[in-house]
Amino acid sequence: MDVKEFFIPLDRHKLWWEKTFLSKLQPNRKINVYFSSNASGSHYFFISQLWFLSKLKNLGDIYYYIIINNQIFDDTKNILNKDENKSNKLSETIAILSYFGIDSNKIHCYYSSDCINKLFSTNSNMPFLFSKSLRLGSTKSLAMPKINSEYEYLESGQNYQLSYYIPKIMDLFISQSFHKFFPEDIDGSIDLFVSSWFGMPILSKIYSDFVEKGLVLDLKPLIISTKKLPFFGHNKKYYPVHIAPSIDMTIEDIYESILIYHVKENHMEQILKDILIPNLDHKYKLLDKNNKIVESTKFSDFKKLPYERKALSLAYSFFEFFKKINYKIENKKKNNYLLIDQKEDFEMLKGFFRSPLTFLILKECDGKTISEISKKLNKHQPNVSKIVSNLKSAGIIFSDKKGKLFVQLETIKIDLFKLLNS
Helix, strand or coil: HHHHHHHEEHHHHHHHHHHHHCCCCCCEEEEEEEEEEEECCCCCHHHHHHHHHHHHHHHCCCEEEEECCEEECCCCCCEEEEEEHHHHHHHHHHHHHHCCCCCHHHHEEHHHHHHHHHHHHHHHHHHHHHHHHHHHHHHHEECCCCHHHHHHCCCCCCCCCHHHHHHHHHHHHHHHHHHHHCCCCCCCCEEEEEEEEHHHHHHHHHHHHHCCCCCCCCCCEEEEEECCCCCCCCCCCCCCCCCCCCCCHHHHHHHHHHHHHHHHHHHHHHHHHHHHHCCCCHHHHHHECCCCCEEEHHHHHHHHCCCHHHHHHHHHHHHHCCCCCCHHHHHHCCCCEEEECCCHHHHHHHHHCHHHHHHHHHHHHECHHHHHHHHHCCCHHHHHHHHHHHHHHHEEEECCCCCEEEECCCCECCHHHHHHCC
């Protein structure tokens, strides 16, 4: 599929997008991509965003820098809390994106809290610029377009909450200075800033003001959004808990979530056609007139179904999709051994251990931080950080909340038969 089908540029960046990125496909052209989403998690909306991101690989040699939201802005109490339920979201995100064909060595994930700490500690002017940017905001910036509320199953005529608005402002600043915050992880600066379509109206309204006032530069990155996709299951006025279809749900749970939100038929059709069918080998589950689940390849069969049969067919197809992805995630979570059965994983592993420094670092991953390891080995911290980042992406080591590093694997296994036939 054409990359154009998956992304929409900011209006002022449309010409830049078409003439710079889409005019010539260059396999060796290195492109650094920044993506941040408030709705991170193992539900279909976030997974779909990652699938869209994987399509960027057609533009060149893509490196991904994914920001995982681990903070909750409480609008009623005006406080910021850490979301303790997101402890495994980094490895999950890497596993899902690699499932869609992206080399895990080219995926870097960060918690939003770490990025915000860098934002306010690296540049002494940043608190001032940030407060100034908030003053530029207006009720017009916060007004939610009708189409957004319809696709998000929210009441029409309301504003974006500050819990969504403020992170988007932070993203503008973080994406422009990312190479200063994490120099050990990135070569160059961010080229593309990808937003979900839901955040694009906010970015469009505030970006021009920020450029005009000199708060951000209209140079890099180019801003694009993913295509429009319905996202139901997160409005507490419908249901007290988050019930967007996700990996840990049963078929019955997914079906119930569709019915509770009374998901529109055209939205069910869009999800099946744009997300599920392409990821299910162009087959999907269909509840036929005899109430039997069968496989179908004709989208027209789905469109003819009555509402409840359509909802149940969608639930079965969701479940199949999640089952395939969950297999990849569970393989990543195994902490006793790493299975190598693909050529690209084997080459990645060889690259890791080509450097003697890798072995020295692994020996020190017994509760030390990157800084402590650098001092112990008398090595430059950026060099140590790069190796640590690669080892973490591969699931060989992990860090706790205090940044202490530990070896996660006891054994690395090589499936020679699969490797030779991959």
